[in-house]
Amino acid sequence: MNATIHADIDSGFGHLPGVEHGPPVLRPPPLLLHTEPPRIESHPLGSPRRPSLLTALLAAESPCERHRTVRGLMQTLGFDWLACGSLVRDEAGWRPAAFCTTLIDIDWLQRYFGQKHHEVDPRWREALQSSLPCIWSLDQWDDAGAAADAAGTHFGRFVADLRATGMHSGALLALPGRRTDERWLLSLLSRTPGTAWIGDAVLGQLLNLSLCLHEFYLQHTRWPQSGPVTPPEEVLNPVQRDILLQLAHGASDKQIARELQLSSHAVDYHMRQLRRRFAARNRVQLTQAAQRLARR
Numbered sequence: 001m002n003a004t005i006h007a008d009i010d011s012g013f014g015h016l017p018g019v020e021h022g023p024p025v026l027r028p029p030p031l032l033l034h035t036e037p038p039r040i041e042s043h044p045l046g047s048p049r050r051p052s053l054l055t056a057l058l059a060a061e062s063p064c065e066r067h068r069t070v071r072g073l074m075q076t077l078g079f080d081w082l083a084c085g086s087l088v089r090d091e092a093g094w095r096p097a098a099f100c101t102t103l104i105d106i107d108w109l110q111r112y113f114g115q116k117h118h119e120v121d122p123r124w125r126e127a128l129q130s131s132l133p134c135i136w137s138l139d140q141w142d143d144a145g146a147a148a149d150a151a152g153t154h155f156g157r158f159v160a161d162l163r164a165t166g167m168h169s170g171a172l173l174a175l176p177g178r179r180t181d182e183r184w185l186l187s188l189l190s191r192t193p194g195t196a197w198i199g200d201a202v203l204g205q206l207l208n209l210s211l212c213l214h215e216f217y218l219q220h221t222r223w224p225q226s227g228p229v230t231p232p233e234e235v236l237n238p239v240q241r242d243i244l245l246q247l248a249h250g251a252s253d254k255q256i257a258r259e260l261q262l263s264s265h266a267v268d269y270h271m272r273q274l275r276r277r278f279a280a281r282n283r284v285q286l287t288q289a290a291q292r293l294a295r296r
Helices: 053-059 063-077 105-114 122-128 138-144 156-165 200-220 238-248 253-260 265-279 283-294
Strands: 004-007 031-034 081-090 095-101 136-138 169-176 183-190
Touching: 031 053, 031 105, 053 063, 053 200, 063 105, 081 200, 105 265, 122 136, 122 169, 136 138, 138 156, 169 200, 183 200, 238 253, 238 265, 238 283, 253 265, 265 283
Parallel strands: 031 095
Antiparallel strands: 004 031, 081 095, 081 183, 136 169, 169 183
8 A cells, every 4th residue: 555645734844045046945845744655575684583563563464454453552552643753854953754644633633734833842852852752741731831821822822722632641752763864753642631641551562562663664664755855966867967057058948959959848848847946936046056067
């Protein structure tokens, strides 16, 4: 089952402002919300001892069977929703890149990132600064007066939106990604108020679930790539490269068409694609990008 794009949400993290006159800037890709990523065949050396949960995830014959296994354990532990996804570090800090929607209400996930609630969510900061799960409850924020003091602020709106989902407590855990500039978040949410119910027994099973899902998704599926942004010149086709080289030498569209034996329509199409790829507002900026490429 291939991953399906639900929505592209501009995360707002690390976006560089456009410049009217100057070199084009690269912008990070939008956040990708997706369903279950496709499995890949692994070729382990030997037969490593695996936790029984990971063995069950690998043995599942379909995503639905795998989801039933995970949901069953979640409900046994007292959790109702599960979200997992990747973050990538750029100039502005940690930026959400790709999140799986199969075990959580997608409407909430779209609102959470669409309203940029992750920018004020204190759970992210705590989880990213620790190797332990961030155990949280709305009661803690209420008792501290944080939600009341923040009424009318972005944090206040985040708390109100979270409360409206019916979720009152949970755990958030940050784990390593595939690269040093990538982290992987797993969030479990529950309708149960308070945190007293998340004792050592629940915490131990929570860690087992988190680590097994982390291992499964990162090592046994094609988890969507999350950046950093690929330089535009590394994804050009040969025709686009030839057009840029002609442009770098000052050729007009007609001259490019004649030199490369292309129709004017084809040249116009590729020029639009190149402007989009290099985030160039006009021909001058695209020419500057072409000249930089020609000097390499």
